Amino acid sequence: MSDGLTPVKPPENELLIVTGMSGAGRTTAAHALEDLGWYVVEGMPTELIPTMMDLIARNPGSVEKLAVVVDVRSRGLYTDILGALEQIRTAGISYRVLFLDASDELLVRRFEQGRRPHPLQGSGRILDGITAERETLKDIRNGAEIVLDTTDLNVHGLAAAVTDLFSEDGPITLRLNVMSFGFKYGVPADANFVADVRFVPNPHWVPELRPLTGQDSAVRDYVLVDAGAEEFVARYVEALRPVLEGYRRENKHYATIAVGCTGGKHRSVAISEELARRLQQTSNVTVNTVHRDLGRE
Known part of the structure; x- marks a missing residue:
């Protein structure tokens, strides 16, 4: 059993049982696992876990990582969870148990704030109810490979702790979408940041550049040679660095940076690709470039 945060690379077709005290953060943990690519099932009767794993084994590649969230309301928890796990172990299926715990005082406060009764009270x-639940779950807790105390963690801290435990890639990676667009077609609705680069000289008014796009070297050179464009890109990247670091601390996985010019063909495309190139050099960040309006007339 481990109370630390030492990540262990999960084997193929791993089963993770997520359980613990009511109010200790199972839902937050489940969402964090989903973000890491786990297939999460909540409320499944424990006696069906062996059947589920058998189906997965018969369909290689269908589900590599399955997390089953079990609580005291799950049918069969009281008498069947340990028996179900023994069946899985006998069948040679690898699994681990993540047990979420918290102090009685914190759990009482969370239930009082939520104005909900404890399921066993x-x-x-x-x-x-908390005392009865601890007694019910003591054997599962004692046998758990990972016990995570959430007493001093808010939802962001818990999600980050789960990410540290179960990510195979180390620290959380922020996925950035850098999207070029044309203002005349509307601002992207899902943009976290919007940059207006219509201050840059427009290649549209250069006859030999007009039929080209920001992906062509002639247009890219024309746009980026402008002193204002270079200063903008450099300063924008620097301004984003503390924001991206804050996103990782808050366990935010995705962000979209929209860069717009008039038609989304020349300036925004060239500057988006340059922004993406520089942002890709930031640690723990992956960058995808999308040109929303490229090709429109």
Whole structure:
């Protein structure tokens, strides 16, 4: 069992049982695993886990990483979870257990803030339900490979901790989409940042450049040789660095940077590609370039 955050590369077709105390963050952990490419199933009866793994084994490549979220409301938890895991172990299927825990005081506070009863409290107090749940889950907790205490973690901290534990690529990678567009076709609705590069001299008014695009070297050179364009790109990249670092700390995985000119053919395309090239040099960032309006008349 480990209380640390030492990542272990999961084997093929791994099964991860995500369980723990109600209110300790199972939903947040499940969302973080989904972002890492795990296939997450919530509320499945525990006696069906062996059947699910058998189906996966019969269809190679269908699901490489399966996470099953189990709580005290899941049918069969009280009597069947340990038996189901023993069946899986006997069948030679690799699995791990991630157990989420938190202090009683924090769990009481979370239930009080949510104005919801604990699933096991019945007619008693919230603390009575927590005590009953701890007793029910003690054997699972004792046998868990990974116990993660979320007492001092907010949702972002918990998501980052799960990412550190289960990512095969080390620190979280932020995926950036750098998108060129034409203002006359509208600003992209999903843009996190919008840059207007209509201040750059327009190749459209140069006859030999008009039929070309920002992907052609002649247009790219014409656009980027402008002192204002070079200064803009350099300063924009520097301005984005603390933002991207903050996104990683807050466990934000995706962002779109939209760069616009009039028609989305020349200036925005050339500058988008240069921005993408420089941003790609930032650690733990992957960059994809999209030219939304390239090819429109």
